[in-house]
Amino acid sequence: MTEGAEFSIEDTDGGQRLVLRGPYLVSTVGAVDSDLRALTGPFSEIDISEVTEIDTVGAWIACTLARETGAEVTGASDRAKRLLGAVEDIDDDIDVSPQRLPFAQRVFGSVGDQVFAMGRGVLYALGFFGAFIASIFSLIRHPRRFRMTALVRQFELVGVAALGIIGLMSFLIGIVIAQQGAVQLAQFGAEMLTVNLVGRITMRELGVLMTAIMVAGRSGSAFAAQLGTMKLTEEIDAMRTIGISPMEALVVPRVLAVTFMMVLLGFYSSVMAIIGGATVSGFSLGIPFGTFLLRIKEVVPLTDFYVGLIKAPVFGLIVGLTGCYQGMQVQGNSEDVGLRTTKAVVLGIFSVIVLDAFFAVFFTSIGWD
Structure with a gap:
């Protein structure tokens, strides 16, 4: 068994002498390192003639002690001399931290990187959308390649499985709108206009918008996670190897399903919100449930219904493409699966809100207000 490193201090005519003994290797010097660092000297010499083995770490310790105490290293073997010569000029006070650029340069550099990254992202997204359109036309020319079973399965996952959560969310939103609207309108003696408020805002805006946000968080994230996992496990590469287009087999059914189902889910959400508003109005305003629904038919113009139908498939298309694109980029x-899933949700919701603002301005400009 290898003995540990040792040292002793001896008194001589010329002063104190530090004597190192035993193996001074990286595996043995730990036992005496703290004690050696506590030495202050001065020493007349540092004798290493009794050091049985030495490596670079041991040589560096000897040189450091000699430099700090003003002593001279003696008794070195040929190997020790070579190692001492290699490490004697090493300065342990060298700044090893990376150079920090000036503040302005860091800011502009970061902004530039973000701009270029955004530009690349836009180009990749446009390429992905082009590949999706090409796949649609390819399936139109070869309808036998279209996977109807996969589409129906996505209809179930995106639409049917989401009815419960979307219905509950919309019902509660309708309650909140009716309750808060009634409180404000009561100040002007116009409680009956609560029907107008609930009907128009849910049918035209919140029904479709909140559904799109819910679908982005539910189905958009699922698309990104599913395709991202398949990308990591090389299932997508295997599909390409055997001649199956991942765009036709995986992306098209998902995007079409969320696009078509958004129309039904948006309308369903609006209806549930109106039912929620009618329910709370019956308790707080004394408006009978049936009267509330009949009044909805009178005060909500047909254009609001058309606005919701137009926005719904566009929102669904954006959410589906965003989720699938992020999944294919894993x-x-x-860890990248989680990051891409988060991006799919954030970008999907952000895009939906931006498009909703655009639609609001557009429909107002053409007189559908």
Whole structure:
């Protein structure tokens, strides 16, 4: 068994002498390192003639002690001399931290990187959308390649399975709108206009918008996670190897399903919100449930229904494409799946809100207000 490193201090005519003994290796110097660092000297010499083995770490310790105490290293073997010569000029006070650029340069550099990254993202997204359109036309020319079973399955996952949560969310939103609207309108003696408020805002805006946000968080994230996991496990590469287009087999059914189902889910959400408003109005305003629904038919113009029908498939298309695109961009490791899933939800919701603002301005400009 290898003995540990040792040292002793001896008194001589010329002063104190530090004597190192035993193996001074990286695996043995730990036992005496703290004690050696506590030495202050001065020493007349540092004798290493009794050091049985030495490596670079041991030589560096000897040189450091000699430099700090003003002593001279003696008794070195040929190997020790070579190692001492290699490490004697090493300065342990060298700044090893990376150079920090000036503040302005860091800011502009970061902004520039973000701009270029955004530009690349836009180009990749446009390429993905082009590949989706090309796949649609390819399936139109070869309808036998279309996977109807996959589409029906996505209808179930995106639409039927979401009826419960979307219905509950919309019902509660209708209650909140009716309750808060009635409180404000009561100040002007116009409680009956609560029907107008609930009907128009849910049928035209909140019904479709809140459904799109819910679908982005539910189905958009699922698309990104599913395709991202398949990308990591090389299932998508295997599909390409055997001649199956991942765009036709995986992306098209998902995007079409969320696009078509958004129309039904948006209308369903608006109806549930109106039912919620009618329910709370019956308790707080004394408006009978049936009267509330009949009044909805009178005060909500047909254009509001058309606005919702136009916006719904566009929102669904954006949410589906965003989720699938982020999933197909996964690479590296499983951490990227989580990052891409988060991006799919954030970008999907952001895009939906921006488009909703655009639609609001557009429909107002053409007189559908």
